[in-house]
Amino acid sequence: MNRSVLISGCSGGGKSTLLAELAVRGHAVVEEPGRRIVKQELERGGVALPWVDMVAFARRAIAMAIADHTAAHEQAGWRFFDRGLIDAAAALQHLTGEPALEKLSAVHRYHETIFLTPPWPEIYTTDPERRHDFDEAIAEYDRLAAIYPALGYQVVILPKIAVADRADFLLDRLSQKTEQQ
Template sequence: MTRLVVLSGCSGGGKSTLLLELQRRGCTCVAEPGRRIVAEELESGGGALPWLDMAAFARRAMAMALTDLAAAESASGPVFFDRSLVDAAAALEHVSGFPILRRVAETRYDDRVFMAPPWRELYRHDAERRHGFDDAVAEYERLLEAYSSLGYRIETLPKAGVAERADFVLERLHSASME
């Protein structure tokens, strides 16, 4: 059975590093749509960048998340996503005011979502992450609300090393499969 497992949470909270560790351990992983979009837009000179046109960026992230989800549904075993359609829809709803979250509610991932909490010591600016830590914390709060409102069970990742975080995720998924 394919399990579509989301790693979400605070920007700069270690999600991508955790995804790399899960991939190193043999898990199937899908990179964050936002990072891929930013790289494509910067290379092509496009404008769907979160600091230029957040609505266009979020719409592209939603389309990419749907494509990623469709591609993953035939995989065997768990597939780990660095962010999801819910993240993109929450961003679009935040900037546009349009209630898009309810429209994506039927598109489901595993009921358990792993959230990376704000962790100031990990947070770094880079060419693709230009917002500040306070903005990242506000985004985290919006994501907690979005996932909760859609009936997902939140598992907060421990503030620990990447190996311990990967162990935590895999143990929780194994425990859930035994229930």
């Protein structure tokens, strides 16, 4: 069984907070490639930033997500990803028209259930690493919400509830899926 679980969705929808809660509970988590790339680029004065060169940023995110996905298979138990390869490939395909999604997603699969954080304006904020506005975040969410089912994933929208309850909801859904198999 594939135990690499992807948490995607709207920017500022609570993904990183949820991943932190899952880590506290002892689960392996993988930080969002985009956040790591932005930190690296800002520290060294690089240009692979979403607001400078989005195509270079997406290509770096794809490479990092592939490395993350490969490395995670060495870990036992559930592995939770804050975004991942599909998000990066979707961005590149949206920007350039390159058919990155089908080629990459066929080789590097996640668990059949993908969890999406919906737009949540009450908690959305920008910061030095997230400079796009809420409307751009919603447009990205809409693209992702359409892409995942088209790639054969079952999408579960995470409820807008306290982080501990959200983690319980996610883990309960995964245990139900495991029991059904």
